[in-house]
Amino acid sequence: MQKKRVVFSYPSHLVDQPVISKLVKDYDLTVNILRARITPKEEGRLVLEITGKRSGLEAGFQYLSEIGVETQPLAQDVKWYEDRCTHCTACISVCPTQALDVERDKMEVSFNRDKCIACEICIPVCPYQAMEILF
Amino acid sequence: MARTIEEINEKIRKGKAVVFTAEEIIDVAAEKGVKKAAQEVDVVTTGTFGPMCSSGAYFNVGHTKPRIKLGGGRTCLNDVPVYTGVAAVDFFLGATAMADDDPRNKIYPGRFSYGGAYVIEELVAGKDVRLTATAYGTDCYPRKELETLLSLKDMNEAVLFNMRNAYQNYNVAVNLSDRMIYTYMGVLQPKLGNANYCSAGQLSPLLNDPYYRTIGLGTRIFLGGGIGYVVGSGTQHNPNVARTDEGVPRMTAGTLSVKGDLKMMSPRWLRGTSFTGYGVTLTVGIGVPIPVLNEEILRFTMVKDEEIRTQVVDYSDSYPQNIPGSLGEVNYKQLKEGKITVQGKEVPTSGLSSYLKAREIAGILKEWIEAGKFFLTQPVELLPSVDSGIAFKPMKERPIKKHN
Numbered sequence: 001m002q003k004k005r006v007v008f009s010y011p012s013h014l015v016d017q018p019v020i021s022k023l024v025k026d027y028d029l030t031v032n033i034l035r036a037r038i039t040p041k042e043e044g045r046l047v048l049e050i051t052g053k054r055s056g057l058e059a060g061f062q063y064l065s066e067i068g069v070e071t072q073p074l075a076q077d078v079k080w081y082e083d084r085c086t087h088c089t090a091c092i093s094v095c096p097t098q099a100l101d102v103e104r105d106k107m108e109v110s111f112n113r114d115k116c117i118a119c120e121i122c123i124p125v126c127p128y129q130a131m132e133i134l135f
Numbered sequence: 136m137a138r139t140i141e142e143i144n145e146k147i148r149k150g151k152a153v154v155f156t157a158e159e160i161i162d163v164a165a166e167k168g169v170k171k172a173a174q175e176v177d178v179v180t181t182g183t184f185g186p187m188c189s190s191g192a193y194f195n196v197g198h199t200k201p202r203i204k205l206g207g208g209r210t211c212l213n214d215v216p217v218y219t220g221v222a223a224v225d226f227f228l229g230a231t232a233m234a235d236d237d238p239r240n241k242i243y244p245g246r247f248s249y250g251g252a253y254v255i256e257e258l259v260a261g262k263d264v265r266l267t268a269t270a271y272g273t274d275c276y277p278r279k280e281l282e283t284l285l286s287l288k289d290m291n292e293a294v295l296f297n298m299r300n301a302y303q304n305y306n307v308a309v310n311l312s313d314r315m316i317y318t319y320m321g322v323l324q325p326k327l328g329n330a331n332y333c334s335a336g337q338l339s340p341l342l343n344d345p346y347y348r349t350i351g352l353g354t355r356i357f358l359g360g361g362i363g364y365v366v367g368s369g370t371q372h373n374p375n376v377a378r379t380d381e382g383v384p385r386m387t388a389g390t391l392s393v394k395g396d397l398k399m400m401s402p403r404w405l406r407g408t409s410f411t412g413y414g415v416t417l418t419v420g421i422g423v424p425i426p427v428l429n430e431e432i433l434r435f436t437m438v439k440d441e442e443i444r445t446q447v448v449d450y451s452d453s454y455p456q457n458i459p460g461s462l463g464e465v466n467y468k469q470l471k472e473g474k475i476t477v478q479g480k481e482v483p484t485s486g487l488s489s490y491l492k493a494r495e496i497a498g499i500l501k502e503w504i505e506a507g508k509f510f511l512t513q514p515v516e517l518l519p520s521v522d523s524g525i526a527f528k529p530m531k532e533r534p535i536k537k538h539n
Contacts, residue, residue, distance in 0.1 A: 086184065086406065086418065087491040090321050092473070093329035093483035104472060107490035124244065124411035125322045127186065127418075127487070 003051045005034075005074040005117070010044030014067060020046075027060035028052055034117045047074055047118050077134050078118055080111035084130040091122040091131070100131075136174050137429045140513045143177045147507055154178045154504045156497035157338045157425075157436055164437045173433040178504055178511065181343050182357070182422040182496030183335040185488030186408050188319070189299035189370060190417040191229040192255055192397055195291040196266065198224055203278035208270035212254045212285075223276060227296075228254060230417035244317040244412025252417035253407030255295070258287045259359070260402040293397035295359055295405070299369035301421050303341030303389040304445050307332045307465060307484075309477055312451035317412020321487055323450055330447065330475055330482045335493035336440045336467035340423035341389045343436045345382040346521065347374070349425055351514030356393065357422030357500045360404035362509070363395025365423070368518045373527035382435070385444045385464065389518060393421065404496070420492065422500040426511050440467035447477050457529065 010019070015038060023029045029052035037045045050057065064071055080100075087109045091100045099115035100122060102108065122131045146152040153176050155163050160179045164172040196205075204223045209216065214234040217226040232251035239245050254264055268281040287293050308320030308331045316323045321331045336342065344350050354365040369390030377385045404420030427433045446461035453460050465475045470484045503509035519525055 086489040088185075088489045089486040090331070091485070093331075093485040094322070094324065102473075107471065107486075107494075109491075124246075124317075127321070127408045127410055127416075128406060129248070129409065 001051060002054055002057055003049060004057065005047070005049050005114070006071050007074055007077055008044070008046040008048065008064070009070040009072075010046070011068050012042035014069065015042050015044050017067075019064070019067070019069060020048075022063070023050070023060050027056040027063070029056055029060050034119070049117075074116065074118055075113040078113055078116050079132040079134070080113075081130045081132065082111075084128045085109055086128055088127070090127060091125050094121050094125050096121065136170075138177070138427070140426055140428075140511050143426050144510045146177055147504055147510055150505070150507055152177045152504055154180060154501045156494065156501055157181045157343045158494060158497065160433075160436050161337065161439055164433060169430055169434055169437075173427055173430040176427050176433065178501075179343065179425045179427060179433075179436040180422055180497040180500040180504070181335075181338055181340040181425060182420070182493040182498075182500065183301055183339050183488060184404070184420045184492035184496060185333055185335070185418060186319075186410070186416045187297060187300045187419045188231055188416045190295070190297040190419055191227055191251065192293060192295045193225060193227045194293050196224050196226075196285060197289070197291055199278060199281060201278045202276045203268065203270050203281050204273055204276035205268050205270060205281075208268060210266065210268040212264045212266055213249075213257070214265075214267075215249070215251050215254050230255065231415050233415060240412060246411060247409045247413065247415050250407070250415030252415050255397070255417060256402050256405055256407040258293065259397060259400050259405050261286060261288075287398055294394055295363065295397045295400065296394045297369075297419065298392050299371060299390045300393050300419055301340050301369070301391045301423075302334070302387055303339070303345070304384045304443065305333045305387055306448040306454075307445055307470065307475070308450045308454070309447055309462065309482065310451045311449045311462075316451055317410070318450045318454075319410055319413045319416070320450060321485065322411060327477055327480050327482050330470075330477065330484045331487055332445070332467070332470045332484060333487040334443075334445070334467065335488055335490055336443050336471070337438055338490065338493040338497055340421060341391070342383060342438060342443055344423075344425050344432070345378070345384065345435055345438075347389060347518035348432055348435070349428065349514070349517075350391070350423060351517035353512050353515045354423065355510070355512045356395075356424070357420065357496055357503075358393055358395035358400070359397070359420055360401030361395055361399030363393050363421075364512075365391050365514070365518075366394050367392045367516075371527060372519065372525065374519060374521045374523060374525060379442065379444065381438065381442060383438060383443055386446050386461075391421070391518075420496050422496040424500060424504065424509070424511055440471060443467045447475070
């Protein structure tokens with residue numbers, strides 16, 4: 001089994017298609033939708049965690065590419081500007097997945113993008129604009 | 136044993152001063168014993184790096200040709216208004232000042248992404264800022280408008296002047312209400328969702344000299360990456376609070392007023408800071424050297440996080456309504472470990488003051504002293520202490536009678 005955190009970008013003509021349902025039924029993938037948004041131009045953006053067999057994932061992503069859904073790893077959309085971070089730890093108590101974590105001996109903050117679910121709770125909490133999520 | 140500032144400076148000059156940070160001294164003194172450590176150690180360095188709102192800078196920008204009297208008119212740096220109620224080309228820029236058209240909390244919670252503190256950070260980084268001014272014009276200062284780019288090196292003087300910094304201890308903020316609140320202590324989740332604290336604890340300057348035996352007007356310090364001076368107690372300086380048996384205040388107590396040449400400072404240690412829904416502030420780096428003049432002073436510098444206690448305060452009701460009261464007492468060891476218990480509930484903690492940076496500042500100050508680049512000063516007057524009779528007063532409002 002493999003797990004991926006990805007961002008889907010839908011062109012407007014696909015917004016009314018049951019794409020996720022097809023991923024689940026035809027490719028035997030488990031899908032956890034973390035965030036979803038449709039822009040005023042009816043382009044869709046989805047952040048999801050997909051779990052499944054390697055073969056199912058490959059075939060599923062092939063299907064997405066054929067119908068015109070762009071996919072990219074979530075990590076590319078989340079930025080931690082280390083030079084802006086003062087390691088104050090303001091974000092630590094609110095990050096739900098410990099993607100933002102602190103090494104207690106040094107009180108040094110780190111960001112593990114693989115754990116980030118792009119919930120954006122850290123954005124208004126950071127006084128130094130060290131977190132940026134382009135979603 | 137006893138030693139003087141002159142003796143310490145003589146050792147610094149010879150490159151022989153023994154210096155430890157306020158974190159290092161804890162183990163050093165425990166190992167050597169207080170007596171021996173006090174004989175051997177000359178200086179203990181402290182540090183803190185946190186948001187400090189009562190900060191700002193004053194400038195003299197030089198005279199234009201023809202002359203303009205900014206005083207009495209209106210002057211902005213990058214659209215942020217400055218205080219011009221002084222002489223012709225002097226003005227003061229406050230850290231929390233914002234542009235007139237900043238939306239503030241009109242769309243709640245406001246972002247407060249720019250203000251005086253950011254202008255200070257940009258100036259210190261060597262960047263140009265836009266000065267725009269209108270004036271009323273006089274016979275000796277005829278000009279009425281001015282628009283120019285300006286950088287720190289163009290100015291005659293640029294002085295960081297902070298009327299209250301480096302609070303000796305601070306509240307832990309929580310939220311008992313059922314909605315999110317946006318405070319100067321950060322975003323507080325409803326129903327005790329988190330607890331925010333703001334002190335460097337065992338590294339914090341005034342917690343290492345709890346009765347102000349060495350710090351006062353004239354104490355030379357690390358300020359914003361350069362050299363500064365303590366110019367007295369800060370506003371709201373309140374030495375007469377509950378203290379532990381060792382003398383450590385169990386709540387907010389003493390404060391420092393500091394100044395220093397902005398041209399010598401660094402944007403690493405003066406940072407524009409935005410508290411969502413609250414406002415703009417300046418994060419200031421301060422390091423104060425504590426001369427180990429005797430055993431008692433050394434003992435004070437050995438203070439550990441677990442010995443520094445503070446009060447948990449509800450920022451949804453008791454703080455805004457100015458109702459005294461604490462939800463409990465916790466120590467900085469617990470706060471730094473990541474959780475405290477309030478009203479029977481385990482609450483995750485976050486800091487607002489960076490302990491990592493505080494340690495770095497104490498380390499830099501230690502290096503400066505060891506390298507013979509930084510000498511200690513004898514304060515002209517120590518900060519007022521517990522015998523000063525100072526009482527911290529709330530405002531007593533008196534109605535103004537309206538005459539028709």
